[in-house]
Amino acid sequence: MSKFLNNKYLTLDTYTPGEQPQDMQYIKLNTNESPFPPAPNVLKAINSREIENLRLYSDPECQNLREKLAGLYGVSSDQVYLSNGSDDILNFAFMAFSGNGTQAAFPDISYGFYKVFANLQGTQYTEIPLKEDFSIDYQEYCNLDKFIVIANPNAPTGLTLSISEIERILKSNPNHVVVIDEAYVDFGAESCYPLINRYENLLVVQTFSKSRSMAGARLGFALGPKELIADLNKIKYSTNPYNVNRMTLLAGEATIDANDYYLEKCKVIAQNRDYTTKELEKQGFKVLPSKANFILVKYEGIEGKFIYEQLKKSGILIRHFSTFRIKDYNRITIGTKEQMNVFLREVNKIVSEG
Incomplete structure (x- = not known):
């Protein structure tokens, strides 16, 4: 150092x-x-002509992929945000929605990056202990008046909260953003993204790394109310507008086509x-x-x-x-x-x- x-x-x-x-x-x-x-059509999408186009910047708005994701999830494209892996989005969320008097809360046993991001952004935080069976007690997150981040399924336990439990957390913390990190949701859990049209404080974060075989490509996305997505874009355009490269965007589009x-x-x-x-x-x-x-x-x-x-x-x-x-x-x-x-x-x- x-x-x-x-x-x-x-x-x-x-x-x-x-x-x-x-x-x-x-x-x-x-x-x-x-x-x-990855699916065969993903490999075809990354061809020699597209490799030659690496001399050109990628689309900072990620428009084609945002529209494909919007179609897949039944939301509008301005409710979709894309970035260089879900870690990037989580970091931006801590930057945008915590600190400056707003404390954070997350489980004591969960994804290790939450604590790192809180410290990086100078955010005071509370680690809420899991129950004896390693499950999350949703009631511990109700009426917290803090920025909340919960992995669902949780890592490294694999245990989940129900949608109704997540909804109670959202209802009881109307003045702060609640991030639900759904990196592993596609393996048997239920996504809470349909709630984004009912709660202005919900941000759902997912990734192409796990269920879509693209860990090495670094691609993540968030679904949320358009106002929260605009907040994340403000951070993105103040740091690196081209944070998703051309090849990753093409692979992402082909991936959605092969759902x-x-x-x-x-x-x-x-x-x-x-x-x-x-x-x-x-x-x-x-x-x-x-x-x-x-x-x-x-x-x-x-x-x-x-x-x-x-x-x-x-x-x-x-x-x-x-x-x-x-x-x-x-x-x-x-x-x-x-x-x-x-x-x-x-x-x-x-x-x-x-």
Whole structure:
């Protein structure tokens, strides 16, 4: 760290991404990526002619993709916002709707970036503990009078709030924005985006990274009342208007055209999740009931870190967290049936040997 760094960033705790080791070929079940490739028409969209057009700036309004998303979700195009991954949108939301006297609130066990963004923007925040079963108590978020961010399904638990519970949070906090981060919603949960026409304080954030096989392309979108979308655009046009590149926009448009392909892959991943859950429970694991493309599991009597380390030696990456309440758990991304069978075989060896 240099002597020139602004003092307000000296103590900033950064987000720790899932590891991406290059020393060998791994079965990657650690970063919630899709095990399936993009749809064939997406690959066709990224052709040599379009690569030549990289000399040109991208459309800052992302008009074609916004219109396609609006059509898919049955909203108007001015209720759609696009950016360089959902992380970008979350950061802009903290920038736009918190700080300057407005505090934030989010679960104590959730997506690690929320705390980072709050600190980055100088926002005071409250981390609300999950219940003993790791679920979110929606009543803890009612009448908070704060900027609220909730992942639904939550990460890394995979547990969900109902739409009616989210609606109660919205009703009781009319003077502050409530962000519902739906990065994993397509794997079996219900989106609350239909509520954006009823609540002026709701912003729904989704991503192309998980269910649409585009983690490496960096593309996220938000759905909300047009006034909130205009607020995000104000931030965007004050930082980087061209923050979604030409190739990503083309891939995104082709992805929406192939929506049925991705819905089918989500269904397969959900089936693999349920299969893996049952097989792990047969082995003696405790598995939280997930609606995401991952599961959070533990084996009583064996440290989560030990299981993680042994699987890594076998060429399988999973995610271990050092957070006290979940340090005995590991998060396992759901891959193909073949990948999950390899994982199940190797983890069975570990618990059998103790």
